[in-house]
Amino acid sequence: xxxxxxxxxxxxxxxxxxxxxxxxxxxxxxxxxxxxxxxxxxxxxxxxxxxxxxxxxxxxxxxxxxxxxxxxxxxxxxxxxxxxxxxxxxxxxxxxxxxxxxxxxxxxxxxxxxxxxxxxxxxxxxxxxxxxxxxxxxxxxxxxxxxxxxxxxxxxxxxxxxxxxxxxxxxxxxxxxxxxxxxxxxxxxxxxxxxxxxxxxxxxxxxxxxxxxxxxxxxxxxxxxxxxxxxxxxxxxxxxxxxxxxxxxxxxxxxxxxxxxxxxxxxxxxxxxxxxxxxxxxxxxxxxxxxxxxxxxxxxxxxxxxxxxxxxxxxxx
Numbered sequence: 001x002x003x004x005x006x007x008x009x010x011x012x013x014x015x016x017x018x019x020x021x022x023x024x025x026x027x028x029x030x031x032x033x034x035x036x037x038x039x040x041x042x043x044x045x046x047x048x049x050x051x052x053x054x055x056x057x058x059x060x061x062x063x064x065x066x067x068x069x070x071x072x073x074x075x076x077x078x079x080x081x082x083x084x085x086x087x088x089x090x091x092x093x094x095x096x097x098x099x100x101x102x103x104x105x106x107x108x109x110x111x112x113x114x115x116x117x118x119x120x121x122x123x124x125x126x127x128x129x130x131x132x133x134x135x136x137x138x139x140x141x142x143x144x145x146x147x148x149x150x151x152x153x154x155x156x157x158x159x160x161x162x163x164x165x166x167x168x169x170x171x172x173x174x175x176x177x178x179x180x181x182x183x184x185x186x187x188x189x190x191x192x193x194x195x196x197x198x199x200x201x202x203x204x205x206x207x208x209x210x211x212x213x214x215x216x217x218x219x220x221x222x223x224x225x226x227x228x229x230x231x232x233x234x235x236x237x238x239x240x241x242x243x244x245x246x247x248x249x250x251x252x253x254x255x256x257x258x259x260x261x262x263x264x265x266x267x268x269x270x271x272x273x274x275x276x277x278x279x280x281x282x283x284x285x286x287x288x289x290x291x292x293x294x295x296x297x298x299x300x301x302x303x304x305x306x307x308x309x310x311x312x313x314x315x316x317x
Contacts, residue, residue, distance in 0.1 A: 001105075001142040005112035006248070007134040008124045009101070012114060017079040021119045021299065023099055024072040024081065027307060028057055029064040035093040036062055050074075050083075104253040107155055108144035111252045116245065117302035122295035125245070130237055132170045133244060155255065162251040169243045174236060181243055183272035184228055192270060192315075193217055199311050201304060209300075213281055220280050227280040231289055235279075238294050239272060246271055259316070267316040274315070275301050 031039070031054060039050050053073045055065040067073040074082045083091045100118035104111045114121045147155065169177065178184055186192070196210045228235055246268040254264040278297045283289040305311045 001108050001110055001140060001144045003110045003112060003138045003140070004135055005138075006114075007136055008121075008128070009112065009114055010136070011124055012100075012121055015120050019079065019120055022071070022075065022079045023118060024075040024079070024096075025066070026070045026303065028066070029072055030057075030093060030095040031062040031064060032094045035091075038091065102249075104256060105144060106252060106256045107147040107152060109155060109159070109252075110144070111248070113245075113249050115302050115306060116298040117307060119295060119299050122299055125241060126238055126291050126294050126298070128241070132166070133248075155252075158251055158255045158261070161261070162247060165247050165251075166244050169240050169247070177236070177240065181239060181272055182269050183239055183276040184224060186273045188270070188273070189217060189221065189277070192274060195314050198314050199304070200308055213278065216281055216284065217277075219284065220277050223284065224277075224280055227283050227289070230283075234291070234294075235276075238291075239276070242272060242275060242298065243268070263316050267312065270315050270317075271301070271305070274305075 036054075039047070039054070041047070042050055053065050053067075054062060057063050064072055064074070072081075076082050076085075081092075081096075089097065100115040100121050102113060102115060116122050116125060168180075172180065193214045196214060199210075201207045201210075250264050250267060251261070254261070275297060278301065279289060279294065282293050282297055286293065305315060
């Protein structure tokens with residue numbers, strides 16, 4: 001099987017309790033069958049407590065029931081996992097162990113990337129020196145599913161299309177990039193903001209943010225150019241990165257899910273527009289917009305939109 005992933009994946013290392021956020025709060029924590037078996041065999045009061053914190057999500061999957069403030073009940077006051085501290089990394093479920101990585105397998109090909117919902121990944125991602133991402137390709141002896149000839153042909157075609165789009169993101173002039181990416185101007189703003197009524201929010205605070213965000217749309221549109229010109233070079237660089245991130249993440253996974261390429265690109269452009277407006281909103285509130293603000297905005301969008309398939313579908317349209 002051929003595995004392909006961006007070079008910053010090799011640089012990533014979880015910083016645990018030193019992180020300004022925690023990935024162990026604000027959403028459900030899925031438990032895979034093997035982890036469930038391990039938990040079922042932990043003896044005594046500890047095992048009883050662990051099992052008492054398991055529940056079933058609406059889709060019937062087993063998960064850890066969040067505690068106060070949406071935090072994992074096994075997360076201590078130092079934002080460290082008590083299960084890891086006592087039992088080591090092997091105690092973790094697949095979802096916890098793999099985060100922020102995600103995998104898309106199709107045929108004998110696997111794309112691996114990392115989610116910008118992770119603040120530490122965001123730091124690596126946005127503080128790079130401006131060069132395009134290097135994609136590493138690793139072959140191993142694992143055999144993937146043998147695809148029918150037509151599906152294999154479609155996969156190769158989509159990979160080539162994706163690679164071409166990524167090259168163009170960095171080779172295009174500023175004017176062409178802005179025209180194609182479309183994040184500084186849009187005729188869809190009212191419609192996009194109306195979609196917030198239908199979204200699911202992992203954290204109740206995002207619902208409050210969405211209300212203020214929507215109410216600020218006229219000012220955001222009026223001052224958008226001022227925001228862009230104030231940090232033009234940084235914004236161009238960061239949004240080239242974001243364009244590449246969305247293209248790499250969704251072109252192959254959407255193919256596997258049967259989503260047309262037109263719908264994929266619609267999600268990419270709408271995501272860029274919403275992140276741009278949210279960045280402008282952050283600038284209006286704070287009076288400045290630095291790389292830490294960019295990391296935070298991308299983190300919130302990824303956590304609230306990308307980690308919910310329903311929300312992705314709503315934005316995609």
